[in-house]
Amino acid sequence: MEEKSAIRNSLKKLLPEKPEDLLSIISENTVIENSVLSLIDEAVQNLYHGNDTKALDLCEPLLDKVWEELNTGYWKDVPMCWRQVYSLVSVIKALSESALLSDSSRNIDHMTILKTCDMGLLMGAPILNNILARMSREFQEAFGILGKWKREKTDEDSLDFTQEKKQKCEDPKTTNDSSERKDETASDFISLPPPIKTQKTREVPRCSCPSVEMFQAMFHDPRHPVIITDAIGYWPALTTRKWSIDYLRSVAGCRTVPVEIGARYTEDSWTQKLITINELIDIYMKNANSETKAYLAQHQLFDQVWELRDDISVPVYCCLGDDEDVDINAWFGPAGTISPLHQDPKHNFLCQVMGEKHVRLYSDEHTDSMYPHQSHLLHNTSQIDLDHPDLDQFPKFSNLPCLECTLRPGDMLYIPPYHWHYVKSLSVSFSVSFWWQ
Ligand SMILES: O=C(O)CCC(=O)C(=O)O
Numbered sequence: 001m002e003e004k005s006a007i008r009n010s011l012k013k014l015l016p017e018k019p020e021d022l023l024s025i026i027s028e029n030t031v032i033e034n035s036v037l038s039l040i041d042e043a044v045q046n047l048y049h050g051n052d053t054k055a056l057d058l059c060e061p062l063l064d065k066v067w068e069e070l071n072t073g074y075w076k077d078v079p080m081c082w083r084q085v086y087s088l089v090s091v092i093k094a095l096s097e098s099a100l101l102s103d104s105s106r107n108i109d110h111m112t113i114l115k116t117c118d119m120g121l122l123m124g125a126p127i128l129n130n131i132l133a134r135m136s137r138e139f140q141e142a143f144g145i146l147g148k149w150k151r152e153k154t155d156e157d158s159l160d161f162t163q164e165k166k167q168k169c170e171d172p173k174t175t176n177d178s179s180e181r182k183d184e185t186a187s188d189f190i191s192l193p194p195p196i197k198t199q200k201t202r203e204v205p206r207c208s209c210p211s212v213e214m215f216q217a218m219f220h221d222p223r224h225p226v227i228i229t230d231a232i233g234y235w236p237a238l239t240t241r242k243w244s245i246d247y248l249r250s251v252a253g254c255r256t257v258p259v260e261i262g263a264r265y266t267e268d269s270w271t272q273k274l275i276t277i278n279e280l281i282d283i284y285m286k287n288a289n290s291e292t293k294a295y296l297a298q299h300q301l302f303d304q305v306w307e308l309r310d311d312i313s314v315p316v317y318c319c320l321g322d323d324e325d326v327d328i329n330a331w332f333g334p335a336g337t338i339s340p341l342h343q344d345p346k347h348n349f350l351c352q353v354m355g356e357k358h359v360r361l362y363s364d365e366h367t368d369s370m371y372p373h374q375s376h377l378l379h380n381t382s383q384i385d386l387d388h389p390d391l392d393q394f395p396k397f398s399n400l401p402c403l404e405c406t407l408r409p410g411d412m413l414y415i416p417p418y419h420w421h422y423v424k425s426l427s428v429s430f431s432v433s434f435w436w437q
């Protein structure tokens with residue numbers, strides 16, 4: 001009982017002092033109807049006056065109303081104020097739930113509250129210096145969900161590896177080690193896409209931690225893919241808090257995330273759903289050949305789970321662009337996930353943290369021979385299925401030069417803007433991509 005009220009109090013400390021300050025995130029001339037505004041006002045007043053039951057009961061109809069607004073039309077056209085209100089009501093809901101943890105008639109447990117925070121983080125827009133991310137961190141810590149990896153800053157966290165950085169670029173044929181494929185869960189064999197004999201295929205070159213100037217002169221300006229080695233080895237994710245299935249469960253297992261369900265996003269049966277990371281692991285990762293693939297793909301997990309953000313760093317080379325504006329995405333899934341041949345508009349560092357991935361690359365100079373889909377939604381994706389290439393249907397593709405590689409933990413692949421890429425995981429895999437420009 002005491003522990004529960006301690007949790008509630010530590011969460012309440014994150015709130016602004018006065019109800020007006022919480023309400024101030026809604027701008028004066030908003031499109032939100034007065035009836036909704038007065039419900040929000042009532043919920044906030046009840047929360048600040050300790051009427052948690054009343055505050056919580058007001059949240060359900062409010063969230064239903066906002067949900068409807070969020071799901072009308074295209075996501076990009078949804079007015080930002082509705083997303084902010086979704087976050088605001090999620091804050092009220094999570095706080096009043098935390099106060100009612102001991103109320104046996106309510107059936108609220110730690111998962112209920114984390115789910116409320118996550119729904120706000122996923123559907124809402126950040127408010128009050130990302131209060132929902134701060135609340136979920138506080139909540140996980142207070143509830144002891146962070147387990148044995150509970151954060152403790154050590155000197156090793158800030159280890160600087162610069163002294164060890166060697167500047168040398170090598171031919172991949174001589175440096176590709178034959179390290180064995182290791183993987184913690186299923187190790188069934190995942191087949192590579194068939195080689196296309198008419199294409200001249202080379203390995204992506206590897207370069208050990210070049211200086212920024214050297215990277216710019218050799219790869220960035222001429223826009224050549226390269227695997228930079230020895231550049232991210234100091235990340236806590238690869239050292240002190242070495243990521244593993246157990247570690248991810250411990251830090252983020254209870255968190256709700258969007259996953260893609262289906263072999264690849266070009267298929268009709270492909271869909272998305274919200275599940276916890278524990279469910280992703282238990283249901284989809286234990287059997288590599290499981291019929292249905294689930295992939296936590298292109299998700300800004302690090303804005304949601306701050307503990308994981310502390311385990312990685314933005315690569316130094318991003319200073320060649322606007323390093324304030326880097327999109328960091330997580331890609332976590334079982335063996336056999338496929339990102340079909342596609343292109344993205346920004347520079348990319350695809351960093352491998354757990355497991356292995358096979359990548360094929362084609363230069364943007366050959367876009368004419370890549371047969372992009374006609375539809376607006378898939379115009380950045382090729383119609384060519386690399387796992388079953390049909391060269392009669394796509395003849396111009398047959399003679400293109402191809403680059404390929406296998407990414408292993410510690411590898412950082414530079415993909416220049418608009419370079420076509422196909423990615424298949426060969427084991428349970430976690431990659432982090434940095435898109436920058
Ligand atoms: O790792 C993957 O499955 C795809 C990564 C990707 O397409 C990207 O980082 O742009």
Ligand SMILES: [Fe+2]
Pocket residue numbers: 342343344421
């Ligand atoms: Fe991509």
